Amino acid sequence: MFPAAFDYRSPAALEDVLDSLAAYGDEAKVLAGGMSLIPMMKLRFASPEVLVDLGRVPGLDAVQETPDGLRIGALVRHAELEASELLRQRYPVMAAAAPLIADPLVRNRGTLVGSLAHADPAGDWGSVMLALNAEVVARSTAGQRVIPVREFFTGPFSTVLQPTEVAVEVRVPRPSSRSGGTYLKLERKVGDFATVGVAAHLELDNERIGRAGLALTAVGGHNVVAAEAEEVLAGAEPGPEVFAEAAEAAARAADPPSDVRGSADYKRQVVRTYVRRGLARSLELAQAA
Numbered sequence: 462m463f464p465a466a467f468d469y470r471s472p473a474a475l476e477d478v479l480d481s482l483a484a485y486g487d488e489a490k491v492l493a494g495g496m497s498l499i500p501m502m503k504l505r506f507a508s509p510e511v512l513v514d515l516g517r518v519p520g521l522d523a524v525q526e527t528p529d530g531l532r533i534g535a536l537v538r539h540a541e542l543e544a545s546e547l548l549r550q551r552y553p554v555m556a557a558a559a560p561l562i563a564d565p566l567v568r569n570r571g572t573l574v575g576s577l578a579h580a581d582p583a584g585d586w587g588s589v590m591l592a593l594n595a596e597v598v599a600r601s602t603a604g605q606r607v608i609p610v611r612e613f614f615t616g617p618f619s620t621v622l623q624p625t626e627v628a629v630e631v632r633v634p635r636p637s638s639r640s641g642g643t644y645l646k647l648e649r650k651v652g653d654f655a656t657v658g659v660a661a662h663l664e665l666d667n668e669r670i671g672r673a674g675l676a677l678t679a680v681g682g683h684n685v686v687a688a689e690a691e692e693v694l695a696g697a698e699p700g701p702e703v704f705a706e707a708a709e710a711a712a713r714a715a716d717p718p719s720d721v722r723g724s725a726d727y728k729r730q731v732v733r734t735y736v737r738r739g740l741a742r743s744l745e746l747a748q749a750a
């Protein structure tokens with residue numbers, strides 16, 4: 462299938478990208494890796510008049526660690542994150558998720574930031590970023606704003622980003638030194654979207670749980686924070702009992718559709734099991750840190 466005709470812009474400066482978006486508004490779309498946008502255009506689910514490609518804009522392809530945490534530019538590909546030793550050492554929930562996204566072809570082109578902007582409820586990075594309390598930095602000709610990921614998703618394929626804004630980077634706060642996390646994904650076959658995904662992150666504070674981050678993939682209109690479960694965990698002594706209680710609370714936060722990947726009841730049961738396993742693994746990593 463072929464997309465509808467469109468104009469293509471490939472500015473070499475961010476300011477020119479922002480000017481194009483300001484000029485065309487709703488009629489323009491930002492192009493990053495194209496792994497979601499191009500299929501949508503071929504299927505005619507999206508027919509932008511103008512594509513504004515970020516590919517030539519300098520400075521968007523870096524992963525940087527600062528004293529505050531990680532900064533991931535809009536052109537950082539899934540594959541680069543998959544290969545990152547820094548993620549394996551300090552951001553294990555990201556290191557666990559990266560190799561589970563799609564297949565090597567998609568991981569070589571697709572971007573984390575594009576994945577958040579696309580806001581597929583079955584997207585894996587959304588849950589990981591929610592569990593880690595990340596922020597999206599958005600730029601437009603009007604300036605810059607920093608959006609907590611917990612306020613970013615508004616529904617299936619929709620976010621608070623305006624058509625005139627580019628998400629230039631994601632910021633992930635630096636976890637405490639005694640923290641651990643993981644991402645568990647049930648998929649029908651390698652490379653498939655999640656039937657269910659669970660992102661878990663635990664920070665220990667004197668052998669009790671300090672902060673807990675827990676978010677769910679493919680069980681709602683967008684990636685879901687299991688807020689009640691996080692509250693159950695915060696301040697508790699970590700172990701199977703509180704993990705089981707959190708798993709029940711997380712299952713209540715899930716509102717999955719019954720579809721070809723399984724019934725709603727089945728998916729809720731997977732949430733329970735994966736939350737318990739994810740928390741146990743996170744604790745292991747935090748205690749070993």
Ligand SMILES: Cc1cc2nc3c(=O)[nH]c(=O)nc-3n(C[C@H](O)[C@H](O)[C@H](O)COP(=O)(O)OP(=O)(O)OC[C@H]3O[C@@H](n4cnc5c(N)ncnc54)[C@H](O)[C@@H]3O)c2cc1C
Nearest residue numbers: 491493494495496497498563571572575576578584585628
């Ligand atoms: C076969 C296949 C399997 C897949 N499997 C998975 C999977 O298992 N898990 C998963 O999470 N994802 C999966 N994906 C999606 C993949 O991860 C995409 O790479 C990702 O969703 C979008 O990133 P992108 O850089 O390609 O964005 P694009 O396709 O370029 O853009 C997607 C949308 O986001 C907007 N956008 C992109 N970047 C920005 C920005 N910086 N600022 C503002 N708006 C922006 C675009 O305008 C567009 O609306 C799969 C895709 C395919 C084709």
